[in-house]
Amino acid sequence: MGKIIQLKTNGQRAGLREAQDNRQLVRLWRGELEHGSFCGYVGGVGREFFLLWVVGDGISYDGMYVMRHRDVTELEVPDKHHTFLEKALALKGISPTPPAVFPLDDIGQVVRAASANAPVIGVHVDSEEDTEVCYIGRVVSYEEDGFNMQEITPDAEWLSEASFFAWDEISTISIEDAYATSLLAVAGDPPPLEQGDSGGVGRVH
Incomplete structure (x- = not known):
């Protein structure tokens, strides 16, 4: 027990x-x-x-x-x-293999390490209903108060504009989960980003 x-x-x-x-x-x-x-x-x-x-x-x-x-x-x-x-x-021959070193003291460290460990990550943010919503994509740039990510939609299509996420709205980061991995496999390589300001957040998963 x-x-x-x-x-x-x-x-x-x-x-x-x-x-x-x-x-x-x-x-x-x-x-x-x-x-x-x-x-x-x-x-x-x-x-x-x-x-x-x-x-x-x-x-x-x-x-x-x-x-x-x-x-x-x-x-x-x-x-x-x-x-x-x-x-x-x-x-099944499955043994836990977490990274030997992974910074966990602040969210900026977490996002950078996660992005370095996987081609796409899941970004879970707080919603007004006190639940989480999830966005999946690849980090493309960092700013002082957050980062920009090119997202994959639930239909496995890459968005052409980056979305901005503030550090203080993030509750969870997921890496290598089966759903995100499957989305990436279907979506393939991302297209070039369109120039211009980052839009708002995109498609919730």
Whole structure:
């Protein structure tokens, strides 16, 4: 049976660090952002963010997610079904391989590192309804208060103008998840960007 950790901030960070050190499979909930949960291995713990190497519902690698500590409402260490999940992963020859080094202390570091690790990333932003919306694309430039990204639509079409994202609106960055990888495979190489000012954000996924 997993141990439920509901303490915020320092207690939660300590639980995540312990899980990382012991290579324990964890499950966490972000009750104010979504109804489901995330299962995976902790790949790093920073001041504001942590990295989770995610195990999907099909018991396969489903990308890495960099999330804010403050969004986690419940943490189970280890996942109560970890014995089964670990055996299933082993039978499939799947072993967690998060980056050896990944900066997690501020969102600017996170976006730069994520963009360096994958051709497209998922950018999850806070909405007015206190839930997340996701945009997928490739980072093309950085500014003092945010960055510009060329997006892929849900129909796997590249937009021709970049969209701007402010640092302070981002809640989560996803890397190598199956959906984004499939979008990129269908979309192919991006077209050149049209010159001009960045537009607003584009197509929500």
